[in-house]
Amino acid sequence: MKKPIKIAAIGGSGFYDWDRLAQTREARVKTPFGPHSGPVLVGELGGVPIAFLPRHCRGHRLLPAEVNSRANIYALKTLGVERIIGFGAVGSLKEELSPRHFFFPDQVVDETKARRGTFFGDGIVAHVAFAQPFCKDQTEVLYEETKRLGIAALKGGVYACMEGPLFSTLAESEYHRRLGYSIIGMTVMPEAKLAREAEICYTSVAMITDYDCWKPGEEVSTSMVVENLSANNGNARRLLEAAVPRLAALPRRCPCGRALEGAIFTDPAFIDKKTAAKLKAIIGKHLK
Numbered sequence: 001m002k003k004p005i006k007i008a009a010i011g012g013s014g015f016y017d018w019d020r021l022a023q024t025r026e027a028r029v030k031t032p033f034g035p036h037s038g039p040v041l042v043g044e045l046g047g048v049p050i051a052f053l054p055r056h057c058r059g060h061r062l063l064p065a066e067v068n069s070r071a072n073i074y075a076l077k078t079l080g081v082e083r084i085i086g087f088g089a090v091g092s093l094k095e096e097l098s099p100r101h102f103f104f105p106d107q108v109v110d111e112t113k114a115r116r117g118t119f120f121g122d123g124i125v126a127h128v129a130f131a132q133p134f135c136k137d138q139t140e141v142l143y144e145e146t147k148r149l150g151i152a153a154l155k156g157g158v159y160a161c162m163e164g165p166l167f168s169t170l171a172e173s174e175y176h177r178r179l180g181y182s183i184i185g186m187t188v189m190p191e192a193k194l195a196r197e198a199e200i201c202y203t204s205v206a207m208i209t210d211y212d213c214w215k216p217g218e219e220v221s222t223s224m225v226v227e228n229l230s231a232n233n234g235n236a237r238r239l240l241e242a243a244v245p246r247l248a249a250l251p252r253r254c255p256c257g258r259a260l261e262g263a264i265f266t267d268p269a270f271i272d273k274k275t276a277a278k279l280k281a282i283i284g285k286h287l288k
C-alpha cells in the first residue's frame with residue numbers, strides 16, 4: 001500500500017524543481033476551482049512521502065495575482081496533505097533582517113486586492129478563526145532546523161502581503177516600516193487563508209532577497225536579487241531535507257486540523273448538494 005502524502009512544500013521564485021526527491025511522479029488533480037500551478041511533483045525525501053508544487057509554475061509563468069491558490073490548496077488537500085511549508089522571496093523592512101535571512105512571520109496583513117481568498121460562497125458560509133495565521137508547532141520545528149543548519153533566521157513579526165506585481169514605492173515602503181511590519185511579499189495570501197480553511201498546518205518561510213527600497217545605499221539591483229534568490233533556494237532545499245523527517249514525526253496537537261469545527265454557519269438543510277459535492281475534500285467530514 002502506498003504511504004499517504006502528508007507534507008507538501010510550495011516553492012516560490014527560483015524554486016521550481018527538486019532533484020533530491022526519490023521515486024518521483026507527477027500528479028494532476030481535477031479541482032472545482034480550475035487548474036493548479038502545473039503538475040505536483042510527488043516523491044520521497046529520506047523515506048517520507050512529500051509533494052512539491054512550484055507556485056509560479058515551472059518556468060515562472062504566473063504573476064502572484066494569477067496563482068490559483070484555491071486550486072493549489074484543493075489539490076494538495078485531495079492528495080492527503082496535512083502540512084504545507086510555503087517558501088517565498090520577500091523584501092525586508094527592518095535593518096536586522098538582512099538579505100539571505102530566513103524569516104518566520106507569526107502575523108500577516110493582507111493588502112492584496114483582487115484574489116479569491118476563500119473556498120466558501122455559492123450557498124455555504126463559513127467564518128474560520130485566523131487570529132494566529134501560521135501553525136506554531138510546525139513553524140517552531142522549521143525555525144529550529146534553520147538555525148541548526150547555520151542559516152541566519154529570525155521569527156515573529158508581520159508579513160505585509162501586497163498585490164504587486166510591481167515592487168513598493170518609497171512611500172509604501174516607509175509607510176509599512178512606520179507600522180512596524182517586518183517584511184513585504186506578494187504570495188502568502190490567500191495561500192495561508194485557504195490552507196487554514198482546508199485544515200492544513202501552514203508555515204511561511206520568507207526568504208529575504210533585498211531591503212525593499214527604503215534603505216539608502218542598498219537599492220535593489222537585479223543581479224544581487226538573483227544571487228540572493230539562488231543562495232536562499234539552496235538553503236530552502238537543505239532545510240527541507242533536515243526538517244521533513246522531523247515534521248513527519250511531529251504529533252498534530254495544534255488546532256489547525258480542527259479549524260472548521262463550528263465555523264460553518266449555513267444550516268446543513270439549506271446546503272445545495274452540488275455545492276457540498278464540490279467542497280467535499282474540504283468540508284466532507286463536517287457535513288455528516
Ligand SMILES: [Zn+2]
Pocket residue numbers: 135136137138200201202254255256257
Ligand atoms: Zn498546525
